[in-house]
Amino acid sequence: MPINVVTVSDPADLEKAYDIRKKVFVEEQKVPLYEEIDQYEEASIHLLALQEGEPCGACRWRFTTEGIKLERFAVLQEFRGKQVGSALVSACLQSIYNHPNFNDQPLYLNAQLDAIPLYSKFGFHSVGDKFLECEIDHYKMVKR
Numbered sequence: 001m002p003i004n005v006v007t008v009s010d011p012a013d014l015e016k017a018y019d020i021r022k023k024v025f026v027e028e029q030k031v032p033l034y035e036e037i038d039q040y041e042e043a044s045i046h047l048l049a050l051q052e053g054e055p056c057g058a059c060r061w062r063f064t065t066e067g068i069k070l071e072r073f074a075v076l077q078e079f080r081g082k083q084v085g086s087a088l089v090s091a092c093l094q095s096i097y098n099h100p101n102f103n104d105q106p107l108y109l110n111a112q113l114d115a116i117p118l119y120s121k122f123g124f125h126s127v128g129d130k131f132l133e134c135e136i137d138h139y140k141m142v143k144r
Contacts, residue, residue, distance in 0.1 A: 001051050003084055005091035008046035017048045017058035024074035031134040036072075045099070047091055049075070049084050057084040059092050067106035068096055073115065085118050093122065107143040112136055 008014050018037065025031040040062055049057030056079040061070045070092055075084045096102055110133055111119050116126065124141040131138055 001082075003056070003082075003087040004050045005047050005057075005087050006050065007095060008048050013048050014046060016055040017046050017060075020048075020055060020058040020076055021072055021074045023076060025072075025134075028077070029134075029136060031136075035134050044071075045095055047088060047095060049088050049091075051079060051082070051084065057088050059088045061092055061096055063101065063105070067108055068102070070096075070107060070109040073109075085115070086121070089118065089122050109141050110138045111141045112138055116141070 006013070008017055021036055022033070025036045026033050041060075044060040044062040046060045047058065048055055055076075057073075057075040059070065059073040061068060070089075073085065073088055073092075075088070093107075096107065107124075109119065109124065111124070111126075113130075116139060119141050122143065124143045126139040126141050128140050131140075
């Protein structure tokens with residue numbers, strides 16, 4: 001089934017993205033809500049994945065002093081293993097490259113251990129030591 005990833009442009013779609021993130025991070029992974037929904041929401045570009053019109057994944061990206069940070073990749077449990085994550089990463093990269101303020105800045109993300117193979121397929125590689133973020137092991141990954 002084809003996966004359509006759209007840039008969030010209205011409050012209803014943003015709520016769908018938040019709902020996905022809350023289910024994955026807050027309910028499943030026990031991340032506190034105040035850490036999941038943060039001060040960067042308004043400054044971020046949000047993407048929503050849909051399969052047959054049904055919301056199934058979300059992510060966001062934003063400009064930082066270090067470059068461009070990709071983050072909050074979440075796929076609902078029933079859609080995992082169906083290429084939703086790959087579609088989100090691909091669409092996120094296209095969104096960044098097509099943005100008028102993109103100027104070849106470095107791209108980076110903090111990857112949970114089980115997501116490292118996904119990001120590696122898109123040219124990201126781990127740098128530095130493993131660290132805890134919201135009590136979950138991560139590695140910083142960069143793409144140059």
